[in-house]
Amino acid sequence: MSRTADDPRTGRRTRVLGWAARAGAADYGTVFTWKTWLLGWFVRMLAQVLFFATIGNLLGPGQARYLLVGNAVALVALHGVFATASTTWELQNGTLPLLVASPSSPALVLVGRSLFWLPDGVACGLGAVLILGPVAGLPLTAASVALLTVLLVLVAVTSYCLGLFLGSLVLTAVDLRNVVSNAAFTVMLIVCGPEVPSDAVGPVLAGFGHLLPLTHGLLAIREVLAGEAGAHTAGLAGWETLIGACWLAAALAVLGLRARRSRRDGAALFLT
Amino acid sequence: MTDSRNGTGGLTRPGQGEPAVETRGLRREYRTRRGPAVVALDDVSVTVEQGEVHGLLGPNGAGKSTLMKILSTVLLPTSGNGRVLGHDLATEHRRIRPLLGIVFGGERGLYPRLTARQNLRYWAALYGLTTRNAVARTDALLDELGLAERADDRVETFSVGMRQRLHLARGIIGDPRVLLLDEPTNGLDPLAARQLRELILRLAGEGRTVLLATHDLAEAEALCDRVTMINHGRVVAAEAPRTLARLVPRQERVRIRAEEPLLDLVRALPGTLGTEPADDGTTVVTVDSKEAVGRVLAFVVERGVTEVRTELPGLEEVYLQLVHRGETRSVVNR
Amino acid sequence: MSLLAAAGRFQGRLVLTHRDYLIDLVRTPLLAAVFLLLIRHNDRPDLLANGLLAPVLMGVWSMAMLISGEVVDNDRWLGTLELQIAAPADFARVVLSRVWVTTAISLLTVLEVAAVAILGFGTVPDVPHPGVLAVGLLATAVATAGAATLMAALFVATRTARTFQNSLSYPVLLLGGVFAPLDRLPEWTHPIGRLVYLSWSSDLLRDALAPAAVTSAPARTGAILGLGLLTGAGGRLLLGRVVRLVRENGTVGLR
Numbered sequence: 001m002s003r004t005a006d007d008p009r010t011g012r013r014t015r016v017l018g019w020a021a022r023a024g025a026a027d028y029g030t031v032f033t034w035k036t037w038l039l040g041w042f043v044r045m046l047a048q049v050l051f052f053a054t055i056g057n058l059l060g061p062g063q064a065r066y067l068l069v070g071n072a073v074a075l076v077a078l079h080g081v082f083a084t085a086s087t088t089w090e091l092q093n094g095t096l097p098l099l100v101a102s103p104s105s106p107a108l109v110l111v112g113r114s115l116f117w118l119p120d121g122v123a124c125g126l127g128a129v130l131i132l133g134p135v136a137g138l139p140l141t142a143a144s145v146a147l148l149t150v151l152l153v154l155v156a157v158t159s160y161c162l163g164l165f166l167g168s169l170v171l172t173a174v175d176l177r178n179v180v181s182n183a184a185f186t187v188m189l190i191v192c193g194p195e196v197p198s199d200a201v202g203p204v205l206a207g208f209g210h211l212l213p214l215t216h217g218l219l220a221i222r223e224v225l226a227g228e229a230g231a232h233t234a235g236l237a238g239w240e241t242l243i244g245a246c247w248l249a250a251a252l253a254v255l256g257l258r259a260r261r262s263r264r265d266g267a268a269l270f271l272t
Numbered sequence: 273m274t275d276s277r278n279g280t281g282g283l284t285r286p287g288q289g290e291p292a293v294e295t296r297g298l299r300r301e302y303r304t305r306r307g308p309a310v311v312a313l314d315d316v317s318v319t320v321e322q323g324e325v326h327g328l329l330g331p332n333g334a335g336k337s338t339l340m341k342i343l344s345t346v347l348l349p350t351s352g353n354g355r356v357l358g359h360d361l362a363t364e365h366r367r368i369r370p371l372l373g374i375v376f377g378g379e380r381g382l383y384p385r386l387t388a389r390q391n392l393r394y395w396a397a398l399y400g401l402t403t404r405n406a407v408a409r410t411d412a413l414l415d416e417l418g419l420a421e422r423a424d425d426r427v428e429t430f431s432v433g434m435r436q437r438l439h440l441a442r443g444i445i446g447d448p449r450v451l452l453l454d455e456p457t458n459g460l461d462p463l464a465a466r467q468l469r470e471l472i473l474r475l476a477g478e479g480r481t482v483l484l485a486t487h488d489l490a491e492a493e494a495l496c497d498r499v500t501m502i503n504h505g506r507v508v509a510a511e512a513p514r515t516l517a518r519l520v521p522r523q524e525r526v527r528i529r530a531e532e533p534l535l536d537l538v539r540a541l542p543g544t545l546g547t548e549p550a551d552d553g554t555t556v557v558t559v560d561s562k563e564a565v566g567r568v569l570a571f572v573v574e575r576g577v578t579e580v581r582t583e584l585p586g587l588e589e590v591y592l593q594l595v596h597r598g599e600t601r602s603v604v605n606r
Numbered sequence: 607m608s609l610l611a612a613a614g615r616f617q618g619r620l621v622l623t624h625r626d627y628l629i630d631l632v633r634t635p636l637l638a639a640v641f642l643l644l645i646r647h648n649d650r651p652d653l654l655a656n657g658l659l660a661p662v663l664m665g666v667w668s669m670a671m672l673i674s675g676e677v678v679d680n681d682r683w684l685g686t687l688e689l690q691i692a693a694p695a696d697f698a699r700v701v702l703s704r705v706w707v708t709t710a711i712s713l714l715t716v717l718e719v720a721a722v723a724i725l726g727f728g729t730v731p732d733v734p735h736p737g738v739l740a741v742g743l744l745a746t747a748v749a750t751a752g753a754a755t756l757m758a759a760l761f762v763a764t765r766t767a768r769t770f771q772n773s774l775s776y777p778v779l780l781l782g783g784v785f786a787p788l789d790r791l792p793e794w795t796h797p798i799g800r801l802v803y804l805s806w807s808s809d810l811l812r813d814a815l816a817p818a819a820v821t822s823a824p825a826r827t828g829a830i831l832g833l834g835l836l837t838g839a840g841g842r843l844l845l846g847r848v849v850r851l852v853r854e855n856g857t858v859g860l861r
Contacts, residue, residue: 019390
């Protein structure tokens with residue numbers, strides 16, 4: 001912490017990120033109180049996991065547990081992908097031209113702007129496993145829960161990077177933001193392994209799934225919950241991190257490109 | 273520890289003689305999906321000296337906002353070039369940005385769910401202030417702009433006037449040398465607008481250069497050292513408000529307090545173009561020449577009228593005249 | 607009748623121009639793929655009817671909830687809500703007409719799901735009881751319009767309706783037994799689940815796709831329609847109350 005504060009540029013970036021996160025959290029705070037979050041949002045998320053778990057129960061032995069874990073972790077990814085929609089909130093505030101004209105990068109602000117989804121997502125995913133896991137006979141130990149938490153945070157962050165990328169694509173098409181994030185999430189349900197292992201979707205879709213966040217993180221979590229955490233798990237976590245970093249880089253590249261292009265062609269982006 | 277912004281600005285910091293803003297032959301086209309490109313600015317050359325309060329005057333859609341966006345580095349000109357404090361607008365935008373403060377009118381551009389203080393701290397971070405400097409500067413600005421009492425209330429609870437003052441505070445959080453104000457009093461009631469104008473004058477008094485885009489003539493007349501009038505993307509005139517008035521030479525005005533039979537006689541004098549009652553009970557007589565002014569003055573004083581004043585036409589008439597003939601005749605005479 | 611047509615045309619245009627309203631038409635085929643994959647992977651062709659009907663019912667329900675809420679919310683935001691309420695036409699009928707068109711559009715999901723099954727999975731769905739299926743779908747559409755009217759009324763009445771709109775999706779789908787029938791849930795949920803018209807719809811529609819004869823179809827259709835009309839009437843009553851309040855207080859929102 002003290003090392004970063006010594007470098008003025010890093011310190012400045014941290015401050016911008018921190019304030020952008022606070023601005024996002026303030027917007028989020030008007031949507032939920034802790035009561036409406038717990039009784040509305042959280043219950044809805046639990047119901048989603050339970051919905052798929054009951055399907056598993058119908059499908060055959062072991063499937064309830066498989067779908068419970070898969071869909072609980074997918075919830076975390078869903079929250080990350082929500083960044084697609086909240087990235088466009090900046091446009092509605094009319095602050096984008098001012099951000100571009102400031103000496104700091106608007107991309108940095110957009111990265112910080114939707115961070116509030118991460119704790120929400122991790123809480124929903126972890127809550128679903130802790131509350132519904134015992135019902136499906138999922139063995140949990142203190143160690144596995146600790147590792148699970150770390151991996152859920154990782155999946156939240158990597159999915160967030162994908163959400164930022166999609167958000168940067170639809171930044172000006174405000175009416176598409178929910179379509180894009182929902183479609184992306186449902187595609188992830190198909191190819192990233194929450195419902196069926198990736199070899200069940202054919203080599204092309206499975207290959208695509210391996211380029212997306214969630215896939216490796218979910219495999220790592222399944223290993224942890226099966227009591228098989230080891231070097232292979234760490235390798236999977238490494239892949240998950242790398243893929244998230246790539247999506248973040250792609251998001252920053254698109255944002256930079258759009259900022260440069262809008263300066264040239266006066267696209268609606270910064271002229272509202 | 274010094275502010276990092278000074279490190280980058282130090283070497284290229286231009287001399288005092290350099291204009292704050294200078295554009296040459298700026299042109300900006302917007303491509304439309306179908307049909308020809310729309311020309312928003314055409315051959316615009318503007319010079320704003322350091323420390324000047326310069327008005328950018330024109331009707332809605334004249335190109336003021338496009339020029340403001342180019343100067344604030346969020347939009348590139350299609351052709352032509354410009355410099356802010358000696359830095360090129362197209363290539364040196366990173367040098368320019370820390371030197372500029374930008375205030376747009378209207379409701380947008382603040383985070384409604386954050387408090388006034390949080391908004392300012394946020395923008396302080398964006399302008400690279402260290403936490404300690406940001407705290408001090410935020411407190412000082414909240415105080416100076418009369419927002420200290422409501423500093424910790426959410427902006428969504430603010431009146432339009434308070435928001436606009438906060439916008440101004442946000443614009444100068446980075447202590448800019450050039451302040452771009454785009455219709456800052458838009459939507460304000462007359463009292464709030466007057467308060468804001470006083471603030472702008474005070475900021476200008478601190479040695480900042482102010483470029484003020486407005487369609488409000490009284491505002492330009494009250495605040496600006498010089499004004500540039502634009503219409504349909506072209507510069508129609510650039511002068512001090514009083515000098516501009518002289519560009520409309522044929523009309524002179526005499527304001528008198530007189531009653532009807534006398535006014536009828538005044539209307540009959542050679543050279544009198546018309547009379548118009550004003551709100552304060554006086555009557556404005558419009559005449560076509562200096563000689564006609566003399567004739568009217570002599571006539572009414574002789575008949576015992578004591579309240580007599582000659583006036584130059586206001587910016588409003590100049591504006592209407594210039595804007596209406598702007599397409600055919602350009603009167604830039606610099 | 608002309609009001610119904612005009613409001614309906616308006617809503618149709620709105621749904622087609624604001625692309626976010628098409629969210630369920632985009633999501634439904636993808637969800638169908640999820641369910642059909644689950645069935646194929648677990649080798650349970652006997653659950654095909656569940657897999658085909660679940661995405662349809664999810665799409666119909668979610669689109670009705672989204673639009674009934676969004677339309678009111680957008681109108682509130684644009685300031686047109688008061689104008690609509692103040693217009694001489696009966697506001698409840700305006701709402702109902704707009705909800706109707708949306709529900710009709712959402713029935714397109716039936717075609718989408720069939721296309722995914724046939725083109726994506728090479729499965730041609732067998733419909734042993736087409737009459738029951740058609741009547742069941744129609745009854746479901748009516749009941750959905752009723753639920754959407756209640757939802758729209760809640761949205762007009764309170765500004766916090768968005769929170770329940772978000773929360774109503776999966777809990778209702780779970781209790782409505784859209785994939786796993788209500789019988790699979792614990793006993794104590796059954797009385798609540800039977801109040802959700804979707805639980806009757808999903809049972810009846812699944813039976814329509816099963817070879818065995820459908821028992822007491824008229825009574826079950828009646829249950830769907832009855833529940834739907836009951837919620838619709840509740841919504842109508844609430845709307846009437848809200849409109850009265852608006853005229854008295856001049857603001858939209860009970861609080």
